[in-house]
Amino acid sequence: MKRVLENVENQFETFQILDEQGKIVNEDAMPDLSDDELKEIMHRMVYTRILDQRSIALNRQGRLGFYAPTAGQEASQLGTQYALEKEDFILPGYRDVPPIIWHGLPLYQAFLFSRGHYHGNQMPEGVNALSPQIIIGAQYIQTAGVALGMKKRGKKSVALTYTGDGGTSQGDFYEGINFAGAYSAPAIFVVQNNRFAISVPVEKQTAAKTLAQKAVAAGIEGIQVDGMDVLAVYAATKAARERAVSGEGPTLIETLTYRYGPHTMAGDDPTRYRTEELDNEWEKRDPIVRFRKFLENKGIWSEEEENKIIEQAKEEIKAAIKKADEQPKQKVSDLISNMYEELPAHLQEQLEEYKAKESK
């Protein structure tokens, strides 16, 4: 009997374009991006790092609620989104607020999502995204449906979704990629492997050497990417998108990344389960540092430019928090009204009850 495991795992080498020193190591795979586009990507990564820092601070001050830190994952989150078109649909997980912000969700609404206000989830017309999914894996099966819908409509667009390394152990993860494969639906499934699901290291999720190889079970393409390398992430997503819109079906992309902060701001303490050595090792791979070197070597980035973006981010965050503060408080009658198109009798009764209370 033939043993195949090693052969399978050899198929999933890490795809990289930019090394830790900001040097191109894979010229052939270099995506076709103009200087302005390269700068725009850097702009977004710097902005998002500041957004993370400010969100943690605002959470500590009690001015934000639920927050899952994103620092370290900028290349993974923004490189994927940057490869999309406006008509593509994003189904984010709870950590994937930055991709939907860059897809069009206003910042103050992202803050309202964090605080727990329904207006935060009201996607503006033309912003093709759902609000962040809390049930790990649910976004995967839904993505298969959105992608099949696009295929049936004859659209040249894709549905893209994210989960983490822990999420690959869910049934819905597998069902999602398998359904999309069976229907050859235009879906891109991203696994952001930041090595930890809260405190559980990826080695405890599975004996599989890579998460990308899980694509084999669905009979679809899988690729493992250096998730700290924004050019590689972008190129992998772009290629997956091209295959999807030309009818070749879905792709699973594993991005090897890291979260510098805790799992969420709800009391998680990473020092309980992560070593300083590991943190240091991954900080050397910082996606922003690496890309900055690359742009500086090209002579298209400066400290001054970066500082301008940092200031802009801080200003916009301040304005967005102010706008979130100004949002009217939620009433029970609002919540009732959002339940059904036509309220059933029992809810009509309760609506009147609460409206009477609210008018006192």
Add this chain to the structure above:
Amino acid sequence: MAQMTMIQAITDALRTELKNDENVLVFGEDVGQNGGVFRATEGLQKEFGEDRVFDTPLAESGIGGLAFGLSIQGFRPVPEIQFFGFVYEAMDAINGQMARLRYRSGDTQHAPVTIRSPFGGGVHTPELHADSLEGLVAQQPGLKVVIPSTPYDAKGLLISAIRDNDPVVYLEHMKLYRSFRGEVPEEEYTIDIGKADVKREGSDVTLVAYGAMVHACLKAAEELEKNGVQAEVIDLRTVMPIDLETIVQSVEKTNRVVVVQEAQRQAGLASYIVSQIQERAILHLEAPILTVAAPDTVYAFTQAEEVWLPNYNDIIEKVDKVINF
């Protein structure tokens, strides 16, 4: 008018809506070429094509996610869960996801999904095919739950369910699929979701029921009439929301109620109905509200169905108690 079984009426409703609305999609395990394990979707793939009526991989959660995602793209999905005992696999997709979509998106997204699924005892199915789990879905805000008991109701309610812009769980009792024929108009018609139907008028006691228990109540009512007791039989047709107005009107007239369900006493909808009647009509009651339900065990092994499932004798017994209270 045609004489149809309930399953034929269901197929007819599906055909009507597939024809009316190109966004209607019918999918599930074996619903395509095979026409469904009960023939509910017989001939539909041939008539409307594989793009509209199609098979899925064997995974209920995935089917739920597919329905959710297709809704986002403006389709009107009508998925099937082969037996409702398998709903546990799709509980998040239904209760955790599609039921909440309109609310969580602040009324900017919605899931016009109709989940069809057979259930119900008395036909000697293997394990986890016959369980009455309507109580589980009826407890989830955002869903509507419909359970027809006649071919006529089945067609009108299914058309309404499919046209509803919020998710509806449409449960089909297996024992009622082919046990009798009824008059069903050939043209399209709708029956309002949330409206009960008085299947028999009476003045002495109100029997509130749904599903196969409607027929048990009608049979009990015939027997009771021989003893001079006139039972009014209310078929809820929708178990969430419940038509409390029709129930209360009847109670005001009869002053006595028995609520009848096939589900276990701790399950189903009877407890909710009893609590609502006591809140709204206690001063009209001449006796406590009694319930008929199955014992609080796991659904019976096949050979024990006969002694376990509630039947018309159980109903007569409870009616005697409320009449002689």
